[in-house]
Amino acid sequence: MSTAKLGLEPLIGVEELAEYLGVPVQTIYDWRLSGRAPRAYKLGKHLRFSLSDVEEWLERQHEAGSDE
Template sequence: MGVEELAEYLSVPVQTIYDWRMSGRAPRAYKFGKHLRFAAADIAEWLEQRHEDGPHE
């Protein structure tokens, strides 16, 4: 998945993906020439790491 597709999938601006990369908060990416690609498994792992638990009773 490319940067634009990831931004759309996460409902954030493309610039946010680049900002996250610069600050080390983005999912792991693969670079092919000038192009960044993100693997579905890496995105899923990244999302799981950011999962918030709901309120506990």
């Protein structure tokens, strides 16, 4: 059953997030260690990111003055 049918937000893995952001997978792990990565869910040994958390995190990454 798909998450859409259940009314749940899709979650993506580290590889998908890295591909979306255009960075190496190791960068995601490095960002997590330094506290700069998007919030994640830890499911066993797997990390999953909600799309809304990634969107919020991206908004916070805007450079100062870039919304002019």
